[in-house]
Amino acid sequence: MQKETTSFCESVGLLPDRFRTIQIHPTKKCNLTCLHCYSISGPGHQDVLNLSDLKNFLAYAWEQGFNNISISGGEPFLYKDLEELLKFSKSIGYQNTLASNGMLLRSERAKRILEFVDLIAISIDGPQPLHDKIRNQAGAFDKTCQGLEVLKNLNKPFGIIHTVTPESWNSLIWLGEFAFSNGAKLLQLHPLEMYGRALDTLTSEAIDEDLAHKIFILGHYLVSKYNGQMVVQLDMLHRDYLLAYPQIVSGFERSCGQGGKLADLLDTIVIEESGKILPVSYGFNPAYSIGNISSFSMSVFEDFEKHYIPDIKEIFNKTLSEISRNDSREIVNWNELLIEESHLSSFAVTAPEKRR
Amino acid sequence: MPVNDKFEAALLAKLEKGGLDKGSLRKISASIVGLKNQGLVIDQVYIKGQPGYSRVLINGIIDPEFWKKFEPGNILFQKFEVFPYGIINPEGYRFKGIVESY
Numbered sequence: 001m002q003k004e005t006t007s008f009c010e011s012v013g014l015l016p017d018r019f020r021t022i023q024i025h026p027t028k029k030c031n032l033t034c035l036h037c038y039s040i041s042g043p044g045h046q047d048v049l050n051l052s053d054l055k056n057f058l059a060y061a062w063e064q065g066f067n068n069i070s071i072s073g074g075e076p077f078l079y080k081d082l083e084e085l086l087k088f089s090k091s092i093g094y095q096n097t098l099a100s101n102g103m104l105l106r107s108e109r110a111k112r113i114l115e116f117v118d119l120i121a122i123s124i125d126g127p128q129p130l131h132d133k134i135r136n137q138a139g140a141f142d143k144t145c146q147g148l149e150v151l152k153n154l155n156k157p158f159g160i161i162h163t164v165t166p167e168s169w170n171s172l173i174w175l176g177e178f179a180f181s182n183g184a185k186l187l188q189l190h191p192l193e194m195y196g197r198a199l200d201t202l203t204s205e206a207i208d209e210d211l212a213h214k215i216f217i218l219g220h221y222l223v224s225k226y227n228g229q230m231v232v233q234l235d236m237l238h239r240d241y242l243l244a245y246p247q248i249v250s251g252f253e254r255s256c257g258q259g260g261k262l263a264d265l266l267d268t269i270v271i272e273e274s275g276k277i278l279p280v281s282y283g284f285n286p287a288y289s290i291g292n293i294s295s296f297s298m299s300v301f302e303d304f305e306k307h308y309i310p311d312i313k314e315i316f317n318k319t320l321s322e323i324s325r326n327d328s329r330e331i332v333n334w335n336e337l338l339i340e341e342s343h344l345s346s347f348a349v350t351a352p353e354k355r356r
Numbered sequence: 357m358p359v360n361d362k363f364e365a366a367l368l369a370k371l372e373k374g375g376l377d378k379g380s381l382r383k384i385s386a387s388i389v390g391l392k393n394q395g396l397v398i399d400q401v402y403i404k405g406q407p408g409y410s411r412v413l414i415n416g417i418i419d420p421e422f423w424k425k426f427e428p429g430n431i432l433f434q435k436f437e438v439f440p441y442g443i444i445n446p447e448g449y450r451f452k453g454i455v456e457s458y
Contacts, residue, residue: 023406038404072405097409121407159407170372173364188408195404213381214371220388221367225360233408235401238389248400268403281403330382335403 021068021268026079028273033136038196041074051081057293065263071098086116102147121161126168159186165205176222188233212331239330249334250316262301285342
């Protein structure tokens with residue numbers, strides 16, 4: 001029997017694009033003090049991002065190829081300028097997405113804001129007792145459910161976003177039912193990361209290798225169960241899959257990244273509540289700060305590409321190499337490992353500023 | 357009890373009560389990856405606090421008429437990649453695939 005291999009490459013329609021995201025933390029102010037909060041947000045915070053600075057930066061970043069914003073926090077609806085911000089970003093052409101606890105959606109202001117939101121993800125930490133425990137507030141679950149009713153009545157696309165912990169993983173099937181029966185378009189499962197408040201409050205809740213496999217198996221069962229009805233997004237990858245398709249996580253492995261342009265290399269940049277712009281994710285080594293929205297120049301991305309991209313590429317490559325070397329860890333939280341590597345790499349601790 | 361419920365109860369019981377040792381868990385996960393490698397959806401991961409927007413926003417349904425180009429119907433893709441990884445334009449995408457046939 002003769003084996004025949006056919007390769008093909010096809011384009012359909014207009015030249016495609018992809019999402020390049022700016023995750024914005026406009027405030028750390030929150031009506032909750034969740035045990036797993038990576039930004040350690042809470043009611044005591046008062047600092048907020050300056051709207052005018054944000055607008056200037058978003059206009060610049062749009063010209064540079066970014067096209068999606070993702071608002072996090074703190075609770076986004078406690079940012080007083082949220083409506084104006086989303087209206088502005090929409091007017092430029094951005095897709096607007098945000099993550100919220102869903103407890104503040106019943107006001108007229110919230111409804112106006114939602115008009116400018118393409119997708120909102122509501123955090124649910126499990127069935128009511130567990131949700132209220134993690135949210136550190138009795139009655140939180142019920143208030144969030146009231147928020148879901150608002151979204152349903154407005155016919156607004158929404159997702160359920162869940163931080164998977166050793167206490168919650170066996171509720172994933174329940175969570176799938178909950179999300180689907182409420183009309184969610186998305187169920188997103190993100191493993192607990194030992195960062196922020198979790199380091200103080202959930203130290204015994206780290207996800208070990210066996211549990212990671214169990215979450216991976218259950219997560220993919222849900223992907224299959226809701227196929228074509230609700231997107232189930234699992235923020236964990238199998239090592240074999242990641243090594244076969246490194247371009248999923250690394251722009252340096254994609255042909256579009258060869259030009260060295262920031263928006264082609266990094267899927268996400270982050271604006272912290274201080275205005276600092278970081279590559280990749282909240283928690284990435286601040287030595288690699290791109291700049292600050294309050295004082296950026298029109299060459300801020302170009303400067304970053306010139307001075308830092310070789311190091312960032314090295315961090316991506318080292319993380320991939322470590323995953324390849326360590327075959328005892330099969331289920332991988334890529335972003336957590338990448339952030340770890342950004343703090344470990346020798347060039348990070350030798351102050352990159354000096355190499356400018 | 358519907359079939360799904362029975363299956364789910366059994367699956368949870370197996371996973372929860374230690375019915376699967378480390379070797380079995382690894383085997384099942386590896387099998388899932390094997391199946392995924394034949395699939396059409398390329399997985400993505402998102403950072404903490406970031407909704408997985410791309411597949412929701414694009415309503416990523418591909419026109420079935422398009423696939424009729426690839427007769428016979430049941431093609432087993434040895435490798436299949438879709439670009440970009442988050443498609444913003446539902447009308448346009450590019451893919452590269454390798455089909456092995458005998």
